[in-house]
Every structure is written in C-alpha cells, then in structure tokens.
Amino acid sequence: MSIEGRIKKNMPLAQLTTFKIGGPAKFFIEVKTKEDLVEAVEWAKKEKENIYCLGGGSNLLIADEGLPGMVIKFANREAMNLSPRFSCGAGASLSYVISLARSAGLSGLEWGFGIPQATIGGCIRGNAGGFGMNTGEVIETVEAYNLKKSRWETLSQKDCQFGYRASIFKTDPDLIIWSATLRLKPAPAEQINEMVENNMKKRDTSQPRLPSAGSTFKNLFLDDVRHINPQLAEFIDEQGVAKGGKVGAGYLIDMHGLKGKAVGGAKISLEHANFIVNTGRATARDVMELIDFVKKEIKIRFKVELEEEIVILK
Ligand SMILES: Cc1cc2nc3c(=O)[nH]c(=O)nc-3n(C[C@H](O)[C@H](O)[C@H](O)COP(=O)(O)OP(=O)(O)OC[C@H]3O[C@@H](n4cnc5c(N)ncnc54)[C@H](O)[C@@H]3O)c2cc1C
Structure with missing residues (x-):
C-alpha cells in the first residue's frame, strides 16, 4: 500500500x-x-x-x-536473545525484554520491571533507569536514522553520551532510534528474581495506580544544591535522604506540603509527591499549570529549580 x-x-x-x-x-x-x-x-x-x-x-x-x-x-517490537546480548527493535517493550533476559539468566534491566508500556527506544532516549541502574549502562550500539542527513548511523555507547536522564537523542532530535544491541551480564536466577521482586514491591508500595507519566521532575544533584542553598544541603545531609548524590524532587515537594494539591483533574499523588496523576478528566493544561505552580513554589521555598523529566509534546 x-x-x-x-x-x-x-x-x-x-x-x-x-x-x-x-x-x-x-x-x-x-x-x-x-x-x-x-x-x-x-x-x-x-x-x-x-x-x-x-x-x-x-x-x-x-x-x-x-x-x-x-x-x-x-511497531518493530522484536527482541532476539543472542546471549549475553539482545538485539531489540525500538518498539520492543521493556517488560518483554526484561522477561526474556530473566529467563535467560541475564541481568541489567531489573530496575524497569513493572513500568507500564515503556519501549526500548523511549528508554534509550531518556536513559531511563532506577534503583541505581540505567539503560545506557547496557547499551552496546544504537542504530538511528539521521533526519537531517537522510542516512542511517550506528552509534556506540560512548557516542550516545548517556547521562542522568540524558543522551544524544535528547540533544539532537534529528536522530530517530531504530534498534539497539544490549549487553547484559549473566547472573544467578535467584539474584535476578530477588532484585525484580524487591523493585516491584518498592513500586507497588510507593507509586500511584492512577494514570501518570512517571516522575514529573528530575532529581537534583546534591552538589548543585550545595552551591545554591548550602543550608538545604546541610539539612539533606543530616536527614541522610540523598541517594547516589541526588536528592529526590519528590522529597522537596512533599516537604513543602504539596501532596494532594490539584489543578482541575491533575493532582500531586498522595503516594509519591513526584508523580502527577490524572484523576479522571485532567487536561494537559491542568498538568502544565500544576507543574508551573510546583516549580514556582519550590523555587521560592528552597531557591532550587526543578526541571521536567516528563516530555511535553505540542
Ligand atoms: C508508572 C510509571 C513508572 C515509571 N518509572 C520509571 C522509572 O523508574 N525510571 C524511569 O526512568 N522512567 C520511569 N517512567 C517513565 C517512562 O516509563 C520512561 O521514561 C520510558 O523510558 C519511556 O519510554 P516510552 O517508550 O514510553 O517513551 P515515550 O513516552 O513514548 O517517549 C518519551 C520520549 O522519547 C521519544 N522517543 C520514543 N521513541 C523514540 C525513538 N524510537 N526514537 C527517538 N525518540 C523516541 C519521544 O518522542 C519522547 O520524547 C515511569 C512511567 C510510569 C508511567
């Protein structure tokens, strides 16, 4: 056709x-x-x-x-086990690849178990991750179509410039991810299963069930906070709440008492302050207004700037 x-x-x-x-x-x-x-x-x-x-x-x-x-x-959703590698289409679902890896005794993606709908392409672009792991760590190569140059390119892990929720695909929107080769690590089944189950439990107990797009804001590097607001950094140190050198955006939003704050149908989750949920009839405008409100409040109270992790398309 x-x-x-x-x-x-x-x-x-x-x-x-x-x-x-x-x-x-x-x-x-x-x-x-x-x-x-x-x-x-x-x-x-x-x-x-x-x-x-x-x-x-x-x-x-x-x-x-x-x-x-x-x-x-x-719709290129295939994933092929070439143990310890996986060859995945950009459209392959993260859950599917994790389940294949799990049954093949391969470790590196357990952080993502339980995330609904995510695809390998989306995870590469945002270097998605959790529980101290991220997508970039397991990427060997990415095949991408360069819109501007009308040609295919193969990028190595280094070329992808992975950082915290960052990659070259975010900074260069001319690159469309088509497929990737992932390299996972063989590990005992009990270890993989334990990690998957622990992470799943943490998600179950701390994340909302209502529709959302995951974490609204990126977490903050404690060193950046230290420059901007040394008193806040000291308080965070005392509380021992920083993880991997970062303080949760949700921690600050919660501390400011914003859980439950709503604009129209969009609401800051009561389970996790970094999630905005759609309580039924939220519009994008509601969500954007709530995001702006939170950013302003956090800036006034703590002097730090929150940056969106969710992607707004318009
Ligand atoms: C309940 C819940 C829990 C979550 N937990 C986590 C978590 O623990 N850690 C985490 O990092 N994220 C988490 N997320 C967010 C989300 O799942 C991830 O960011 C995921 O990687 C997005 O993948 P996606 O395929 O859905 O991408 P989409 O949401 O469809 O797209 C995200 C961005 O990637 C771009 N994109 C998608 N495919 C391609 C492609 N092939 N080429 C170029 N650009 C592309 C889109 O244009 C968009 O800019 C969570 C989300 C939910 C709803």
Whole structure:
C-alpha cells in the first residue's frame, strides 16, 4: 500500500499514553521496517510536517490541541536473545525484554520491571533507569536514522553520551532510534528474581495506580544544591535522604506540603509527591499549570529549580 494509504489522519493519541491525556495527531503512522521509517520521514519532510516519535507513551504529556504533524509509532517490537546480548527493535517493550533476559539468566534491566508500556527506544532516549541502574549502562550500539542527513548511523555507547536522564537523542532530535544491541551480564536466577521482586514491591508500595507519566521532575544533584542553598544541603545531609548524590524532587515537594494539591483533574499523588496523576478528566493544561505552580513554589521555598523529566509534546 502507498504511504498515503497507510497514514491515518486526526488519530486520537490519549489512549496511547499512560497519562491518558492529549489531543489527536494530524498524521499518524506505525512503522515496522526500516523502509517504512524512511518513507514516513521523507514524506513528512516533503510535506513540511513536524515529526514526533511515540514509544509507549509512558513519559509523555501531549497537548490538548494534539500534535500538528506526523506521529511515528514504532511497531518493530522484536527482541532476539543472542546471549549475553539482545538485539531489540525500538518498539520492543521493556517488560518483554526484561522477561526474556530473566529467563535467560541475564541481568541489567531489573530496575524497569513493572513500568507500564515503556519501549526500548523511549528508554534509550531518556536513559531511563532506577534503583541505581540505567539503560545506557547496557547499551552496546544504537542504530538511528539521521533526519537531517537522510542516512542511517550506528552509534556506540560512548557516542550516545548517556547521562542522568540524558543522551544524544535528547540533544539532537534529528536522530530517530531504530534498534539497539544490549549487553547484559549473566547472573544467578535467584539474584535476578530477588532484585525484580524487591523493585516491584518498592513500586507497588510507593507509586500511584492512577494514570501518570512517571516522575514529573528530575532529581537534583546534591552538589548543585550545595552551591545554591548550602543550608538545604546541610539539612539533606543530616536527614541522610540523598541517594547516589541526588536528592529526590519528590522529597522537596512533599516537604513543602504539596501532596494532594490539584489543578482541575491533575493532582500531586498522595503516594509519591513526584508523580502527577490524572484523576479522571485532567487536561494537559491542568498538568502544565500544576507543574508551573510546583516549580514556582519550590523555587521560592528552597531557591532550587526543578526541571521536567516528563516530555511535553505540542
Ligand atoms: C508508572 C510509571 C513508572 C515509571 N518509572 C520509571 C522509572 O523508574 N525510571 C524511569 O526512568 N522512567 C520511569 N517512567 C517513565 C517512562 O516509563 C520512561 O521514561 C520510558 O523510558 C519511556 O519510554 P516510552 O517508550 O514510553 O517513551 P515515550 O513516552 O513514548 O517517549 C518519551 C520520549 O522519547 C521519544 N522517543 C520514543 N521513541 C523514540 C525513538 N524510537 N526514537 C527517538 N525518540 C523516541 C519521544 O518522542 C519522547 O520524547 C515511569 C512511567 C510510569 C508511567
């Protein structure tokens, strides 16, 4: 079928995100092969339409007005066990790859067990992680399509410039992630199972069940806090709440008494202050207003600036 025949118009997107918020895509296509991706991208470029990538939609807030361009959803969901490596399509679900790794006795992704909908492509872009681990650590190579140069590129782990919730794919939006090779570490099954179960328990007991997009804000590096507000850093040291040199954004939001604060249908979770939940009818505008409110309050009270971890697409 021609590309025009496969493009959907005015495609609702809210149900393709974990937040369940957002308007439709002007154009929408699912890509299964490299040829599909190139065709879709080159079509959008020719038509002068913006290009938006959609993974599992678990880190996204999509504008109420929808997205004025072409949304590309990755249907290359395959993952192949080449022990100790995994070859994964960008659209492969993180949970699926974790379950394959678990049964193959391979460790490195246990942090992600229980995250709904996330894909390998989305995890690479944001260097997703938790419990002291992250995606970048297990990446060997990433295959990406360079929009500007209209060519395929293979990036090594070093080329990907992974940092805390950061990668070259965030700083260079011309790079679309197509696939990746992950290198995991053999480990005893009991060790992997224990890690998965412990992490799952922590998520179950500390994270909300209502729709969200995960952590709203990035955590803060304690060294940065020390420069801006030495008194606050001292207090954090005394409390012993910093983990891996970072203080949780949720800790500060909670300390300021903002749990339960709501704007329209968007509310700061009572379970975890760094989660904004959709209580039923939240709009993107509600969420953005709440985000701005929190940032202003935290700046006034603690002098530090919170930065969004969730991605706002408009
Ligand atoms: C309940 C819950 C718990 C969570 N826990 C964690 C956690 O512990 N740690 C953590 O890091 N995150 C967590 N998240 C957030 C989220 O799951 C991760 O950020 C995840 O990596 C996002 O992947 P995704 O496929 O859903 O990406 P999406 O949300 O679809 O997209 C995220 C960004 O990546 C871009 N993108 C997606 N695919 C591609 C591609 N192929 N090429 C280029 N760009 C692409 C999108 O354009 C967007 O900018 C949680 C979310 C929820 C809902």
